[in-house]
Amino acid sequence: MSELQQLKAKDFKSNQEIRWCPGCGDYSIIAGVQAVLADIGVARENVVMVSGIGCSSRFPYYMETYGFHGIHGRANAIATGVKVANPDLQVWVITGDGDGLSIGGNHMIHSLRRNVDLKIILFNNEIYGLTKGQYSPTSPQGLKTKTSPYGSVDAPFNPLQLALGSGSTFVARTLDTQPKHMKEVLAAAAAHKGSAFVEVWQNCVIFNDGCFKDWTDKTTRDEQTIMLQPGQPMVYGKDQDKGLKIDGFALKIVPAAEASAWDPTVDSAGPAFVMTQLDNDPAMPRPFGVFRSVRKPTLDELVHEQIGTVTTKRGPGALKDLLYTSDCWTVD
Amino acid sequence: MSELQQLKAKDFKSNQEIRWCPGCGDYSIIAGVQAVLADIGVARENVVMVSGIGCSSRFPYYMETYGFHGIHGRANAIATGVKVANPDLQVWVITGDGDGLSIGGNHMIHSLRRNVDLKIILFNNEIYGLTKGQYSPTSPQGLKTKTSPYGSVDAPFNPLQLALGSGSTFVARTLDTQPKHMKEVLAAAAAHKGSAFVEVWQNCVIFNDGCFKDWTDKTTRDEQTIMLQPGQPMVYGKDQDKGLKIDGFALKIVPAAEASAWDPTVDSAGPAFVMTQLDNDPAMPRPFGVFRSVRKPTLDELVHEQIGTVTTKRGPGALKDLLYTSDCWTVD
Amino acid sequence: MSSDTSEIIRQDDVTIRFAGDSGDGMQLTGTQFTDTTALVGNDLATFPDFPAEIRAPAGTRAGVSGFQIHFSSADIYTPGDAPDVLVAMNPAALIINYKDLKPGGIVLVNTGSFTEKDLERADCKTNPLTDGSLSGFRVIQEDINQRTIEALAGSPLGKKDVLRCKNFFTLGMMYWLFSRPIEPTLEWLEEKFGKKPDLFDANTRALKAGYNHGELLRLFQGRYEVPKVDNVEPGTYRNINGNQAVALGLVAGAELAGLKAFLGSYPITPATDILQYMSVMKNHGVITCQMEDEIAGICTAIGASFAGHLGMTNTSGPGLALKTEAMGLAVITELPLVIVNVQRGGPSTGLPTKVEQADLLQCIFGRNGEAPIPVISCSSPADAFECAVEACRIAVEYMTPVILLSDNYIANGAEPWKLPAIEDLPRFEVKFVTDPEGYTPYTRDAKLARAWAKPGTPDLMHRIGGLEKDARTGNVSYDPDNHQIMCETRLAKVMGIRDSIPTPTYYGPDAPDLLVVSWGSTYGATRSAVEALQKEGRRIGRLHMRHMYPLPYGLPEIFASARRIVLPEMNFGQLARLLTSEYPQFKFEQHYKVKGKPFFAPELKAHFRTILEEMA
Amino acid sequence: MSSDTSEIIRQDDVTIRFAGDSGDGMQLTGTQFTDTTALVGNDLATFPDFPAEIRAPAGTRAGVSGFQIHFSSADIYTPGDAPDVLVAMNPAALIINYKDLKPGGIVLVNTGSFTEKDLERADCKTNPLTDGSLSGFRVIQEDINQRTIEALAGSPLGKKDVLRCKNFFTLGMMYWLFSRPIEPTLEWLEEKFGKKPDLFDANTRALKAGYNHGELLRLFQGRYEVPKVDNVEPGTYRNINGNQAVALGLVAGAELAGLKAFLGSYPITPATDILQYMSVMKNHGVITCQMEDEIAGICTAIGASFAGHLGMTNTSGPGLALKTEAMGLAVITELPLVIVNVQRGGPSTGLPTKVEQADLLQCIFGRNGEAPIPVISCSSPADAFECAVEACRIAVEYMTPVILLSDNYIANGAEPWKLPAIEDLPRFEVKFVTDPEGYTPYTRDAKLARAWAKPGTPDLMHRIGGLEKDARTGNVSYDPDNHQIMCETRLAKVMGIRDSIPTPTYYGPDAPDLLVVSWGSTYGATRSAVEALQKEGRRIGRLHMRHMYPLPYGLPEIFASARRIVLPEMNFGQLARLLTSEYPQFKFEQHYKVKGKPFFAPELKAHFRTILEEMA
Numbered sequence A, B: 001m002s003e004l005q006q007l008k009a010k011d012f013k014s015n016q017e018i019r020w021c022p023g024c025g026d027y028s029i030i031a032g033v034q035a036v037l038a039d040i041g042v043a044r045e046n047v048v049m050v051s052g053i054g055c056s057s058r059f060p061y062y063m064e065t066y067g068f069h070g071i072h073g074r075a076n077a078i079a080t081g082v083k084v085a086n087p088d089l090q091v092w093v094i095t096g097d098g099d100g101l102s103i104g105g106n107h108m109i110h111s112l113r114r115n116v117d118l119k120i121i122l123f124n125n126e127i128y129g130l131t132k133g134q135y136s137p138t139s140p141q142g143l144k145t146k147t148s149p150y151g152s153v154d155a156p157f158n159p160l161q162l163a164l165g166s167g168s169t170f171v172a173r174t175l176d177t178q179p180k181h182m183k184e185v186l187a188a189a190a191a192h193k194g195s196a197f198v199e200v201w202q203n204c205v206i207f208n209d210g211c212f213k214d215w216t217d218k219t220t221r222d223e224q225t226i227m228l229q230p231g232q233p234m235v236y237g238k239d240q241d242k243g244l245k246i247d248g249f250a251l252k253i254v255p256a257a258e259a260s261a262w263d264p265t266v267d268s269a270g271p272a273f274v275m276t277q278l279d280n281d282p283a284m285p286r287p288f289g290v291f292r293s294v295r296k297p298t299l300d301e302l303v304h305e306q307i308g309t310v311t312t313k314r315g316p317g318a319l320k321d322l323l324y325t326s327d328c329w330t331v332d
Numbered sequence C, D: 001m002s003s004d005t006s007e008i009i010r011q012d013d014v015t016i017r018f019a020g021d022s023g024d025g026m027q028l029t030g031t032q033f034t035d036t037t038a039l040v041g042n043d044l045a046t047f048p049d050f051p052a053e054i055r056a057p058a059g060t061r062a063g064v065s066g067f068q069i070h071f072s073s074a075d076i077y078t079p080g081d082a083p084d085v086l087v088a089m090n091p092a093a094l095i096i097n098y099k100d101l102k103p104g105g106i107v108l109v110n111t112g113s114f115t116e117k118d119l120e121r122a123d124c125k126t127n128p129l130t131d132g133s134l135s136g137f138r139v140i141q142e143d144i145n146q147r148t149i150e151a152l153a154g155s156p157l158g159k160k161d162v163l164r165c166k167n168f169f170t171l172g173m174m175y176w177l178f179s180r181p182i183e184p185t186l187e188w189l190e191e192k193f194g195k196k197p198d199l200f201d202a203n204t205r206a207l208k209a210g211y212n213h214g215e216l217l218r219l220f221q222g223r224y225e226v227p228k229v230d231n232v233e234p235g236t237y238r239n240i241n242g243n244q245a246v247a248l249g250l251v252a253g254a255e256l257a258g259l260k261a262f263l264g265s266y267p268i269t270p271a272t273d274i275l276q277y278m279s280v281m282k283n284h285g286v287i288t289c290q291m292e293d294e295i296a297g298i299c300t301a302i303g304a305s306f307a308g309h310l311g312m313t314n315t316s317g318p319g320l321a322l323k324t325e326a327m328g329l330a331v332i333t334e335l336p337l338v339i340v341n342v343q344r345g346g347p348s349t350g351l352p353t354k355v356e357q358a359d360l361l362q363c364i365f366g367r368n369g370e371a372p373i374p375v376i377s378c379s380s381p382a383d384a385f386e387c388a389v390e391a392c393r394i395a396v397e398y399m400t401p402v403i404l405l406s407d408n409y410i411a412n413g414a415e416p417w418k419l420p421a422i423e424d425l426p427r428f429e430v431k432f433v434t435d436p437e438g439y440t441p442y443t444r445d446a447k448l449a450r451a452w453a454k455p456g457t458p459d460l461m462h463r464i465g466g467l468e469k470d471a472r473t474g475n476v477s478y479d480p481d482n483h484q485i486m487c488e489t490r491l492a493k494v495m496g497i498r499d500s501i502p503t504p505t506y507y508g509p510d511a512p513d514l515l516v517v518s519w520g521s522t523y524g525a526t527r528s529a530v531e532a533l534q535k536e537g538r539r540i541g542r543l544h545m546r547h548m549y550p551l552p553y554g555l556p557e558i559f560a561s562a563r564r565i566v567l568p569e570m571n572f573g574q575l576a577r578l579l580t581s582e583y584p585q586f587k588f589e590q591h592y593k594v595k596g597k598p599f600f601a602p603e604l605k606a607h608f609r610t611i612l613e614e615m616a
């Protein structure tokens, strides 16, 4: 029934009061997800939100869907169980840079390589929010935090590179300050069949305020960022006058007209990985959008396909067959 | 004292009888490591071998060095502790595809991103040997093993891609069947300051015999593999007549004369990552050798540098200063 | 077969140990002997003794693989203590095993593998065949290698393959010696090698030759007959080991609950087989996920239970340790989950291929916060099936994780199992909530089990998780009183399981001098020892525990009847500690063995006898 | 300050609770009041009551932050029970806290934050100031917002920043009310805002204005004086909370062992501060590694110990669960390691910011195999220093991992700590092996501690790890007898620690009617309750446990002297169970509270009195 009526974003709000700090980037992300769910018209009862622990991981409580607030770092594993058990559910993983990349890094990379059909949103605020401000695996080297009073000595992950290195079939990045872009990216993730890894730059106003400001500030962002559009030339700048061109194993800045087109659907993850290298170069714009999107069989499909094949071949098993095998003997 | 005399490979053999199956690829790897250690002239007492659990992880017992046979998957973390505590030690991590990429995947990627100065040898036999033959995170999809009687449904990792995606500063690959190449690669790893990730293709004669035979068979290997040499053109083939050329974000086969040169020392990990994409293409040769080698500050350096800086600035701390601070008051 | 004129020696109870190099096929020989022995109607129990995990160099002591079978014309409960017969295929096998033999026992030695080099590989300074080591045993020396080569003269197989058949030659000899038919093995060979006639032919010839060799050459002083058990309960039987039984029980349990089984796992000795067995059962709708580690194993299982399957996970000690945090999550989310722990020697990696039962207190108390989980322990391979079903029952009836304890000895030991009639199995069908009326996630039934609504059900959307929840609304709650109520309720629910479990049966005289309490795989040796003493007229009784937590009702009454109580355990007295903490009015004496080996009936008997004599 | 004519009310014991929105600066207000109170020579104890981890919307009940201080002219042991004074900066703070007040207590309300909107944010249907909620209390209403604005008239600060100073205005009022000097805070302001004159000026003016306001406006019926404690032990003191004390104790412990401290950690509430404090101590050579998870935290610490440092790791319940497997590794490799567990409410994520002491049995028994680890528990912030040093001592003297238990209440509570003289601290310098003569990794000393040789030492190359090792050679060993010997030795070593620890002191009359046994943070409330009853002449005594495992000698003698024994615990009786299992001859009565809140002295007193009266 509920599938028939057209749901609105607000129908995906639970009755729980949201407990994020005023101004937290998380608000914009939840709004984006609610809007996208309404847009794609999925029934609320078929959506499961699975999270770990962190500010971001409180997300499921605020959603009028099924929800599982797990333990720290284990959201991907729990979600894998949900999805493989019941592939009819649409399963989202909500995680943070600490939850999903620090303690949960292993489940993250394994669920990506297995291509479990999960929509994974990584709230990257480059800090541990919930525990009140320690550096995370995405914090830049040198960041002073409560546990790095003289500056962090850890080199950070680039989440996109890690996802690509894990074999992820869908890799994207967006920002909390750009709701429209975020919705586009989330919609693409929802439409992707397979693991969809979406990094969202999210501002923590309390413990790491402004860490992304070079790329979010209205005054600078157009020159500092580039929004990749599938099949479109890679152009950017306030006047869309600049572009990127493939140059050997690298990219260079060219006038817009000479820009190469961006294709996230090529089988090789090489181009996407080269694209993420821009992050290391202050002279280059930061790319956002869909870096990679290729269709491969998902774990949940393969598991059930195999069950189907074996069952067709051997016939559905009855408990009796399992116990009473050819090795039995009878005593009268 | 022992530093003065020139040690031989056999001086690195402990008195313990080796317990690997006859024909196991592990024998050739331990021989390679012992030879390299003798060559580089490191004192035995300054070498620490840390491993997890697996056939490969028994390695430390057979080495006349300090050794720590850890628990499953945790070798990188234990080794990080050893190295950060005492940077004067040369610390090797010995691990398997199960130990280092399955249960130990998280410590692996984190030690690589932190650039801890560890020499990591991943014995990749695409199987769990010690537990007698289950598929591993590097087993190809479809492989029938004890736990995948109808074929594995898991898509595997490419270990090199994972290492590059983690930000590893040194990434290389070699084979148990090519002792000379292996020694070159291990020597380069030993010389690298920072995390050195070396994947070694290792044949498990019992549970996954011949899984690499297309690339190890004397008859086919020259056409199926390419040995990357830093600064040299990428040529291969029995007659060294073929080569690889950079073509946009990809590589194509060309006559040897047109081959591009290979440079593992560029800052961008993009080229190395593109190079690993050859593994997905049956028409292309498999690359071996050093994919990436760049110098970045190591975690152990940074930790001790910071301790040094703060100590210089504040003066070496005495216990008394720590307790008797300015907040104290005295009652007489 | 050929008619036989050897003297027949009737014996009611025999233990044979087959021992050879890992490559000698001793496990197969043992299994064939077992299957045939089952068919002739003996009771039996077997236990393989694998070498340590890694294959050792051929011929070395570390490479010895053994298989012990105990069979009898009466009911038996262990794979036997000191063997009557040792088959030793090489010097290493001989050296490692001969000391276990019964005085006067038979040693059959394959002299074909006693060259200088063989002795050296086995690290023998002198030849045990000639240095007096074997005095006191009846040694039968035979060049089995040579006999096999002779028997297979003309076979198209190469020499190496011919020699591979020596285990069937040996099996033939043993069949003759113990008056077993060779036909079942012939059938098996046909099935196995039907499509490889050369191999079929060679092994068949080796088997028959061995049999005839026994008969013709009079190597043995006579031939044994172990009559079948005559009062066997009628029914259908099959040999089963503990891991198989657990796998079957879990799948049966899920089916009896009306659910699909989902196993989230990670390989670890000696628990891996359960995953292996279950991964074959795809046509039963069983989902197995081999995950990246034990944490992911249990977490996928929790996710699957949330989605409405019956989540399960299996492991051994170190893996259980890793699951600790997630077990707490299963407790607080009150989802059904079966956690199988096949114990091995610890601490840490310890002795991975050996037996121990030192994880009991970890299972009961090893979690942060007040996180009660029921614990069940199985006592033998056949019992493991029932225990697994029981674990599933408790999990779904009480919406709780359940730990099922097994150990390496049960896991790899085998015995005949009387199959239950499918229709006799208990049913405990789950009814998912579908009606939104009055639903909250913590609506409870009479057993205090919370309501289970699964994703996909309209209008029952809800959120659960690791933070404490309000008892009424199910929302996150930091309320102090609510927390205490929830903790008390979770405990009361688990304690309530006592209403659904029986008091264990006491076997023995009223008011015994000595009561022996056993649990897990100490069952067999304890029962044998106690029954033997009972036959001697001793006032000794026994009690075997299946439900370890919560403890069943009725125990104090039983304990009170005994003058002394002793607990044999393969740990430093963990059950003794638990019972003391619950029933401090009784004195529980611990008797431990932490050697990676099971208790043997004679050593227990001796110990109990000493106690009884002290009391006399 | 201005001369003062108010009536002076002498009171020996006062508890104040400051409560406001998270943004109102109540923690700072409380800390300033505390520091000044320490300087005037009262004994004191404090406890902050943070809101749940995430910042809640301003003005809501979930956003209320509290700070309680208890100060006295006599020795005190808890941050107080029912407050005498409540400072409530907004409706939410009032609503949440007023019920805890003592009957007749003072409520100081900032009416400036009681607009309609404020009431709505706090979810108040009616105004608690007018709806009768506060009858029975002495309510003082003051528009502190307005008073602050007035006081700061002319300040260059914006209105928002001006209003930020209202906590200093409030602090001034409280200083007046309790006759404290404002100078220490003025000094602090100077230090803190010396370089920001506007802020310094504003806060100084607010503070003084508040003080004068108290005096001039006679809002209060009189002014209190809490005389200083006159028999304070001479010495140097400082206020310290439990996490600080642990951090200091660990660093001191490493130094006393002659080693460098290495902390491998992962943030988790309420243990994170220890990592934070230690990460500042770089110039003491302390290495802190914030790792990717708890497992890596402990594993780096194990690696560091192998390399010759003193490895340490700190966490809370869920993190401890994750360290379980690696703790077993530390046991079998016999390396020194200190594991700090700051307990919080469980199970699972539970109540992360609340107190509980339900990890005791997990710490003692929660590992696979026989894996004994000594467990020490600290009783108060000041005690935590000594306990941390003691943990280091045991770790290096016995070559063993040690668990140090703290809890959220100790971690965040603060009290004055009499600093030890550095030269009085115990020294337990480690001597590394350097002589290869006769060395094996399992050479043991009289305490059964194994020889510690560190990498880098010539000719002592050796291998250790998780597999069982031969007691003599240190090589991997599957030998059954060796395993039992090693298990027994590891246990005997840990049990041997009893030779180095004292029997806890019994305080009370001989042969008491009631003996109260406390552990951990139940110390303060128990002591207060028992002493109060003793003053009433009751035959009640108490015993506080620091060493939880192994248990010290001498306990049965003490237990035997009492008619009844009761154990207040913030769990379902874990120590009671442990003691019962060790000393079944005594009856240990549990008295539990599992509400995420500490015991209060009055509730314990009431409970003990009931027992005593039952017995009369």
Ligand SMILES: Cc1ncc(C[n+]2csc(CCOP(=O)(O)OP(=O)(O)O)c2C)c(N)n1
Binding pocket: A053, A054, A055, A056, A057, A071, A072, A095, A096, A097, A098, A099, A100, A123, A125, A127, A128, A129, A130, A131, A136, D266, D267, D268, D269, D294, D318, D319, D322, D349
């Ligand atoms: C096992 C365990 N370890 C540690 C913690 C403490 N903890 C909770 S959230 C968190 C980090 C959260 O960071 P992130 O995932 O980036 O989320 P954010 O709060 O920034 O959204 C930590 C360390 C925990 N709850 N459980």
Ligand SMILES: Cc1ncc(C[n+]2csc(CCOP(=O)(O)OP(=O)(O)O)c2C)c(N)n1
Binding pocket: B053, B054, B055, B056, B057, B071, B072, B095, B096, B097, B098, B099, B100, B123, B125, B127, B128, B129, B130, B131, B136, C266, C267, C268, C269, C294, C318, C319, C322, C349
């Ligand atoms: C916590 C834990 N889980 C599982 C195991 C069992 N186990 C031991 S080694 C191993 C896999 C080894 O595979 P790999 O690392 O590839 O080593 P290989 O034997 O192939 O050299 C497993 C699953 C264990 N010892 N500990």
Ligand code: SF4
Binding pocket: A019, A020, A021, A023, A024, A025, A026, A055, A056, A125, A129, A130, A203, A204, A205, A206, A207, D054, D055
């Ligand atoms: S602490 Fe940071 S991430 Fe957490 S809710 Fe507040 S602003 Fe958001």
Ligand code: SF4
Binding pocket: B019, B020, B021, B023, B024, B025, B026, B055, B056, B125, B129, B130, B203, B204, B205, B206, B207, C054, C055
């Ligand atoms: S099982 Fe395989 S990997 Fe292990 S020792 Fe044997 S051949 Fe080597």
Ligand SMILES: [Mg+2]
Binding pocket: A054, A096, A097, A098, A123, A124, A125, A126, A127, A128, A129, A136
């Ligand atoms: Mg974060």
Ligand SMILES: [Mg+2]
Binding pocket: B054, B096, B097, B098, B123, B124, B125, B126, B127, B128, B129, B136
């Ligand atoms: Mg492997």
